[in-house]
Amino acid sequence: MHLRFAIVGGIVSLFSMILIGAFVNQRIESAVVRNSAISAAVYMESLIAPLSQDLADGNELSREQRANLEEILARPAVRERILSVKIWKDGGLVAYASDPDLIGQKFEPKGDLQQAWQGDIFAGFDELDHDESEGERALGVPLLEVYNPIHSIRTGEIIAVAEFYQDASELKDDLRFARLTAWAIVAALAGATFLALFGIVRAGSRTIETQRSELEQRLNLITLVGLQNDLLRLRIQNASERFSALNEQLLQRIGAELHDGPAQALSFANMRISAWRNANGPEEADLILKALNDALGDIRGLARGLVLPKLEGASIAETIRRAAEAHTERTQTEVLLDGGDKNDGNMRPGLPQLICLFRFVQEGLTNAWRHAGGIGQSIEFGIQDGMLVVTVSDQGSGFDPNATADTGRIGLAGLRERVQSVGGAFEIDSDPGQGTRLTMRLPIHERAV
Structure with missing residues (x-):
């Protein structure tokens, strides 16, 4: 300068x-x-x-x-x-x-x-x-x-x-x-004025250069901190995804143990009591047999809910369809699917995203069945600005999300935590008498048609 x-x-x-x-x-x-x-x-x-x-x-x-x-x-x-x-x-x-x-x-x-x-x-x-x-x-x-x-x-x-x-x-x-x-006088005055101004400008220029250098160092430091934060965020997200995968493995193991352990024992007890009842056993055997059948049904249902189907390598549409078919088989209710662009449904994200997608649809439909009686159950999905957007809705009685935020229910809160753990966003749109819409926005990093 x-x-x-x-x-x-x-x-x-x-x-x-x-x-x-x-x-x-x-x-x-x-x-x-x-x-x-x-x-x-x-x-x-x-x-x-x-x-x-x-x-x-x-x-x-x-x-x-x-x-x-x-x-x-x-x-x-x-x-x-x-x-x-x-x-x-x-x-x-x-x-x-x-x-x-x-x-x-x-x-x-x-x-x-x-x-x-x-x-x-x-x-x-x-x-x-x-x-x-x-x-x-x-x-x-x-x-x-x-x-x-x-x-x-x-x-x-x-x-x-x-x-x-x-x-x-x-x-x-x-x-x-x-x-x-x-x-001579004019030249001396002009020279002295120029030198004085030059000294002031030079000092100001050095100050500006010093400040600019300091700002550049701070900007570089901020950029470095930002990169480190992004790296930490990615590490946390990867850790959350690994934890989610491990948690699914644990749930599958628990489901298998329930199926192979207590369910088998209850099934054996059920057969023996049935044989005893058929051999003119007491009438209390009917009550015991009914309780055993109810417990066995609950355990088997719990085991089926804990165990995921094989999702690795599946497409978005396949994962949503499996969750919807499992819900229909379990509840005998109808679920409407709207997949938008076919190419969007053929994309194949990573396993953590597929697990999150399956659980979101599964939990959303379960809530629609429990609280709306399965009325008007539908699933919409598509890709918007590089994000997978999935909406599970019903036409039930709806509720006030603000009024139920602190009721201690863990279903929607857990679903929100699951979606956020893989970098997604979770939204609830509901009003009394207007039904409920659960929306998930999930970043998709891998595409393969």
């Missing part, structure tokens, strides 16, 4: 220095020339005005007045300062001149002469390019031209204009020195 400022600031400072220096020099030259002209005009008017009063009534000086004027101009003190004199009448007539050949001639009035007739003193370095300036050109020195109005002593009116040329060699040297001094 400070390098760009050095380039741009240097250019701006250079142009500013040139403009300011030119302005200051112009003002210095104007002031010096005007002051010199005023002092020379006052001096010359004190000498010429008393001898020029004849011009109030005529266009030329008397011989006596002309002789007196030439005598004054010939004095060494005047001759050193004033090199040439002309006295103009209105209309460009030369009433008197240091060069006698110009007396009585008429020239086109210049703007400077006309300005003097308005009462102003005018001074400047003349280029001596007019016809009446031939004698001054021959002098070969820089001249300061001054026009000074001559006033009538009686009326105060302007009766003539005196034009005189002053040797400006010394004045030129003074102006040259003043210009150099002004340029």
Whole structure:
């Protein structure tokens, strides 16, 4: 940043220095020339005005007045300062001149002469390019031209204009020195200002660079922490998926143990009591036999619910259909399936996602059967924005999800935990008298048609 400022600031400072220096020099030259002209005009008017009063009534000086004027101009003190004199009448007539050949001639009035007739003193370095300036050109020195109005002593009116040329060699040297001094001062001030601003900008640039470096380090640290958090989240999700798989294995083992252990024992007891009853046993055997049959049915139902069918490698549609068919077989109720796009149903996610999908449908249909009597049971599924969206709904009496949030029921709470453990989202949409909709949104990482 400070390098760009050095380039741009240097250019701006250079142009500013040139403009300011030119302005200051112009003002210095104007002031010096005007002051010199005023002092020379006052001096010359004190000498010429008393001898020029004849011009109030005529266009030329008397011989006596002309002789007196030439005598004054010939004095060494005047001759050193004033090199040439002309006295103009209105209309460009030369009433008197240091060069006698110009007396009585008429020239086109210049703007400077006309300005003097308005009462102003005018001074400047003349280029001596007019016809009446031939004698001054021959002098070969820089001249300061001054026009000074001559006033009538009686009326105060302007009766003539005196034009005189002053040797400006010394004045030129003074102006040259003043210009150099002004340029040096302007350059020094511009340089000092530029250096001061450059120092401020450089310090600010270093501060900005330091802060930017610190921000980059913090951003890198935040990015690293974010990556670590993502890694930890993936590890937690993988651990949850492994735990879910292990939990299913445990449930299958418990189901197998129930089927092979207590269920077999109860089945054997049932057969012996049946044989005893058939052999004219007591009537209490009927009650015992009924209790055994009920317990055996419950255990077998529990075992079937704990044991999952083989899901690995299955598609989304197959998994949902198996859960729905198992529910229909168990409850003898109808379940409507709406799979949307066929390609969505053919996708084959990983085993943890399939287990979660099966349990979600299984638990959702079980809730619909228990609390809605299996009325209007339906399953909708499809892929939306890379997410598997599955909805299990019924047309039962519905309920208020907020009112039942703290009742201690573990079915929906456990289902929510299961879905969230594999990175999914779980929603309940229900109102009294409006039925219930359970929706699961599950990220799908693997696709295979």
